[in-house]
Amino acid sequence: MTRESFWDLIENRKILFLDGATGTNLMKKGLPAGACTEEWILENPDVIKELQKSYVDAGSDIIYAPTFTGNRIKLKNFGLEDRIEEINTKLVQIAKDSAGDKSLVAGDITMTGRQLKPMGDLDFEELIDVYKEQIKILDKAGCDLLVVETMMSLQECRAALIAAKEVSDIAVMVTLTFESDGRTLFGTDAATAAIVMESLGAAAVGANCGTGPDNMASIIADMASVTSIPIIAKPNAGLPVVTKDGSTEYDMECAVFVPEMEKLLRAGASIIGGCCGTTPEYINGIYEKYRDFSVDEVLGEKESYLEYPDGTLFTRKKEGIRYLTSERMNVAFGLDDPFMIVGERINPTGKKKLQAELREGKLDMICDFVSQQEEDGAAILDVNVGMSGIDEKQMMSDVLDEIIPLTSLPLCIDTSDEATMEMALRKYPGRALINSISLEKDKAERFLPLAKKYGAMFIALPVGPKGLPGSLEEKHEIIEQLCDKAYEIGLRKEDIVVDGLVATIGANPDAALETLSTIAFCKKNGLATICGLSNISFGLPQRAFINTAFLTMAIANGLTMAICNPSQELLVNSAFASDLLRHKEESDLRYIERMNRYDGMTVQVSCVPKGQKLVAQSISQDALNPAVIDKNTKNNVKNNVPSSGEYKEEKSLTQMFYDKVKTDVMKGNKRSIEKDTLEAVDAGCVPKTLLNDVLMPAINEVGDLFDKGKYFLPQLIASAEAMKLSIAKLEPLLNEADGNEDKKKETIIIATVHGDIHDIGKNLVALMLKNHGFNVIDLGKDVPSEKIVDTAVAENACIIALSALMTTTMQEMKNVVRIAKEKSCNAKIIIGGAVVTEDYAWEIGADGYSSDAANCVRVVKNIIQNV
Structure with missing residues (x-):
C-alpha cells in the first residue's frame, strides 16, 4: 500500500x-x-x-x-x-x-x-x-x-x-x-x-x-x-x-x-x-x-x-504557512508575518581568521557566531564552510555535529557541492532551508530531488543557464521555470523562497527598483522571498544608510526574510520598526522586546568622520543626566566617546578563567574545557575552588535550565561530559592538595533492570552522580535483580538506582525491592525512567523517585542527608 x-x-x-x-x-x-x-x-x-x-x-x-x-x-x-x-x-x-x-x-x-x-x-x-x-x-x-x-x-x-x-x-x-x-x-x-x-x-x-x-x-x-x-x-x-x-x-x-x-x-x-x-x-x-x-x-x-x-x-493547519525546524523548535511564517533574519556570519568568505581556524580544524569562532547571532535576533542560521584547502563535506559534517546541540534555530545549508548538500540534509535532525537552487549547470535537476527526498525548503535563485538575467522580465520567467520544475517533482509553493537577486546600484541605478518589483511579483503569486543586502550598496560611502533604507522598502513590498549580520543594530532595529509601522501581528511586542536590550540606555546613531566606521552607540541614561556629568562628559557623549567614569574595573585574570570554564560547562564545550581548565590552574586558579565554586554551580545551573525546559537532553549530556573532562584534569591536583588521602565517597549502585536494554537515561544519571563526587558502580543494562542487590551488599552501597524504559520491564523494580528486604540490604532504592511514576515508586516500596538526571542528584543528596 x-x-x-x-x-x-x-x-x-x-x-x-x-x-x-x-x-x-x-x-x-x-x-x-x-x-x-x-x-x-x-x-x-x-x-x-x-x-x-x-x-x-x-x-x-x-x-x-x-x-x-x-x-x-x-x-x-x-x-x-x-x-x-x-x-x-x-x-x-x-x-x-x-x-x-x-x-x-x-x-x-x-x-x-x-x-x-x-x-x-x-x-x-x-x-x-x-x-x-x-x-x-x-x-x-x-x-x-x-x-x-x-x-x-x-x-x-x-x-x-x-x-x-x-x-x-x-x-x-x-x-x-x-x-x-x-x-x-x-x-x-x-x-x-x-x-x-x-x-x-x-x-x-x-x-x-x-x-x-x-x-x-x-x-x-x-x-x-x-x-x-x-x-x-x-x-x-x-x-x-x-x-x-x-x-x-x-x-x-x-x-x-x-x-x-x-x-x-x-x-x-x-x-x-x-x-x-x-x-x-x-x-x-x-x-x-x-x-x-x-x-x-x-x-x-x-x-x-x-x-x-x-x-x-x-485549528487545523492553515493554508500558506511555511515551516522550518531544528530538532527542538519550529519557525512558522506566512507572507504577511513579521520579517525574519537569516544570520550570515558562518561563512569563511572574506574572514581570514575564520579560514585559518577551519584549516586547523578549530570551530571556536563558528560556535561564537552561533550564540551571538541567536542572541542578536536571527531566526535562521546560514551555514557555509566552502573555501580552498579543506574537505568541504567533512568540514560541513563536523560543523553540524558541533552546532546542532548549541542552537535550537533552524539551519540554512549553503553549499554548491551536491555531495556536501546531501550529506548535510541527510544528517540534519530537522527541516532545513537549501541555499540555493538555480537553472545554471543542471543545478535544478541535481538539487531539487534532494529537497524533495529530505523534506527541505529551498531558495530559488533566478539565474538561468546563461547566467544572470538580462532583464526584469527574464528574471521573472526564470522564477516561474524554477517553480514549475519544483512542482513537477511534488514540491509545493510553500516549499519555495525566491531570492530577489540584488544587484548594486553603483552599476545599475535601477537595481533596487528591479528587486523591489521582483519581491512584489513573488508576493502577488504567493511566493516567499529572501535577499542578501550588501550588494545593493557596494562601492558607495556610508553603506549602512543605503542598506537600511533598502531593507525597509523591501519589507514594505513584502520581503519575507533577508540574509544579513544580525549584529548590525541600525539595520535590524529598522526592520523591527518597519514591521511595527506595517502593523504586522505581534510586531509591537517584538519591537518592545527588542528595545529592552537597551534598558536604561539611549541609542544614538551619528555620522562619523570619513574613514571611521558607523556604529550604533548605547549610552547609559546616567551618562546623559546633566546633574551628574560635567561639560566635558557631555561633549564626549555627544561625540560617542566614553568618559573616563564609564569604564568598569576589569575582571581579574583568575576570574576570567573561572568564567571561561563555567561557560565551557554551560555550553557543553568538550573541545576546549580540558585546555581551559589547565590554563586556569596555571593562571593561579585553585583546583578546589574550580570544582566547588565553578564546576558544581555550573552543572547545577544546567540542571535548573533542564528542569525549566530551556535545556534539553543533548545539552544536558554535553554539559555533563564537559564537566567530566574538567574533573579528570583536576582530580590529580585535588588529591595532591589533600595529601593523597583517599576520602570516603558514598557508593551508589546503578543499573537498568532485567529485561530492559535501554540505558541512555541511566548513563546520564551515572555521569551526573560521578560529577557530584559519588562512587558510582554502573552495572549496565538488563541486570538480574539478584546481582544488583548482591553488589550493593558487597560494596556497602548507600543507594541503589534503578532505571526502566518499558512498562513490561518496570515490574522488575518491584523484585529488586523485595530481594533487598529479603537479604537485609541497607541501601535505599530510588527508581526512574520514562514510564515510571512517583506513585509507582511508593506503591512498590521504593525510597525515592527521580524524574530526570538532574533531579536524581538532588534526590540522592536528600536521602543521604536524612539517613
Whole structure:
C-alpha cells in the first residue's frame, strides 16, 4: 500500500481503528520479563493469534505485526541477529493469518536501544542500514504498510523514514512518545515532530504510549495544527499501578477510556487505537462508539476542534504557512508575518581568521557566531564552510555535529557541492532551508530531488543557464521555470523562497527598483522571498544608510526574510520598526522586546568622520543626566566617546578563567574545557575552588535550565561530559592538595533492570552522580535483580538506582525491592525512567523517585542527608 492509497482509505473511512496493547497482554499470558518477545511468540504462536484475532473481531482496521524489536541490534542482545529474516517473516505471516481479509497488517519498527553519535556510539548511516534491513524483510513478507512507533528521538524517526524511502514505496506511519512536558526525551515538541515527519513523506504521524487519552489531547492538537496528513492517537489505559496481589495494571478502565477518546478525535486524530494496558475490549469500545463519528458534523461551522487548558482555540493547519525546524523548535511564517533574519556570519568568505581556524580544524569562532547571532535576533542560521584547502563535506559534517546541540534555530545549508548538500540534509535532525537552487549547470535537476527526498525548503535563485538575467522580465520567467520544475517533482509553493537577486546600484541605478518589483511579483503569486543586502550598496560611502533604507522598502513590498549580520543594530532595529509601522501581528511586542536590550540606555546613531566606521552607540541614561556629568562628559557623549567614569574595573585574570570554564560547562564545550581548565590552574586558579565554586554551580545551573525546559537532553549530556573532562584534569591536583588521602565517597549502585536494554537515561544519571563526587558502580543494562542487590551488599552501597524504559520491564523494580528486604540490604532504592511514576515508586516500596538526571542528584543528596 502506497502513501496515496493509504490516504484514499482514510478519505473513504473517515476514521481508522488500530489494535491495542501487545506486550502487556502477552505478559498476562506468560511472557517472562526480560525474554525476547519475538522468540517467545514463535514458541507460543497460538497466544498472539488469539490476541490479534480478537483485535480484528473488535474492529481493528490495522493490526501491528509483532516485529517491534525485530531489528538486528535488538536481536543481537539475545544472540538472534542471524535469524532476523526468519523471525520477521514468520511473525508477519502469523499476523497476516490472524488478519485474514478483514484487516491490514503493519510491520512494526522501533528504536534500537543504541544511541546515535555524539551521545552514543551509533553512526547515523549505520542506523539507516539497520532499518533498511528490517524494512526490506517486512516488505517482502507481505506487510501492507509500516509503523515506526514508540520513538523518543526525532533523528531516529528520520533514519527509519529515509531507510523506507530507499528500499520501498510502502506507506509509513510514525508515532512518537512524549513526556509530561509535551516533548520527547530528546526535547522535540509535538508540532516540530509532525512538521519534519510530513516533510519527509510519512503517511500519518501521531503519538503513542506515555500517557492516557486525557493527557494526549494537546499533543494531538499541536500536531494537527501544523500538518495536513492524518494524525494517529494510541494512548495507554492511563498510568501503571501496583495491585494488591503485586501485579501491575493500568488505572483507566474501558468505561472511562472510551469516552475520553473523543477528545483526541476533536483534537484532530483520525486514526485511533490503544497502547499499554488496553485490550480487545477497549478497541471494541471505541469502534462501536466512533465508527460513524464525524468531527465536521459535530463542529458544524466552528473552526476549532479543541480548547487548550489555557482557553486558547486550536485549528487545523492553515493554508500558506511555511515551516522550518531544528530538532527542538519550529519557525512558522506566512507572507504577511513579521520579517525574519537569516544570520550570515558562518561563512569563511572574506574572514581570514575564520579560514585559518577551519584549516586547523578549530570551530571556536563558528560556535561564537552561533550564540551571538541567536542572541542578536536571527531566526535562521546560514551555514557555509566552502573555501580552498579543506574537505568541504567533512568540514560541513563536523560543523553540524558541533552546532546542532548549541542552537535550537533552524539551519540554512549553503553549499554548491551536491555531495556536501546531501550529506548535510541527510544528517540534519530537522527541516532545513537549501541555499540555493538555480537553472545554471543542471543545478535544478541535481538539487531539487534532494529537497524533495529530505523534506527541505529551498531558495530559488533566478539565474538561468546563461547566467544572470538580462532583464526584469527574464528574471521573472526564470522564477516561474524554477517553480514549475519544483512542482513537477511534488514540491509545493510553500516549499519555495525566491531570492530577489540584488544587484548594486553603483552599476545599475535601477537595481533596487528591479528587486523591489521582483519581491512584489513573488508576493502577488504567493511566493516567499529572501535577499542578501550588501550588494545593493557596494562601492558607495556610508553603506549602512543605503542598506537600511533598502531593507525597509523591501519589507514594505513584502520581503519575507533577508540574509544579513544580525549584529548590525541600525539595520535590524529598522526592520523591527518597519514591521511595527506595517502593523504586522505581534510586531509591537517584538519591537518592545527588542528595545529592552537597551534598558536604561539611549541609542544614538551619528555620522562619523570619513574613514571611521558607523556604529550604533548605547549610552547609559546616567551618562546623559546633566546633574551628574560635567561639560566635558557631555561633549564626549555627544561625540560617542566614553568618559573616563564609564569604564568598569576589569575582571581579574583568575576570574576570567573561572568564567571561561563555567561557560565551557554551560555550553557543553568538550573541545576546549580540558585546555581551559589547565590554563586556569596555571593562571593561579585553585583546583578546589574550580570544582566547588565553578564546576558544581555550573552543572547545577544546567540542571535548573533542564528542569525549566530551556535545556534539553543533548545539552544536558554535553554539559555533563564537559564537566567530566574538567574533573579528570583536576582530580590529580585535588588529591595532591589533600595529601593523597583517599576520602570516603558514598557508593551508589546503578543499573537498568532485567529485561530492559535501554540505558541512555541511566548513563546520564551515572555521569551526573560521578560529577557530584559519588562512587558510582554502573552495572549496565538488563541486570538480574539478584546481582544488583548482591553488589550493593558487597560494596556497602548507600543507594541503589534503578532505571526502566518499558512498562513490561518496570515490574522488575518491584523484585529488586523485595530481594533487598529479603537479604537485609541497607541501601535505599530510588527508581526512574520514562514510564515510571512517583506513585509507582511508593506503591512498590521504593525510597525515592527521580524524574530526570538532574533531579536524581538532588534526590540522592536528600536521602543521604536524612539517613
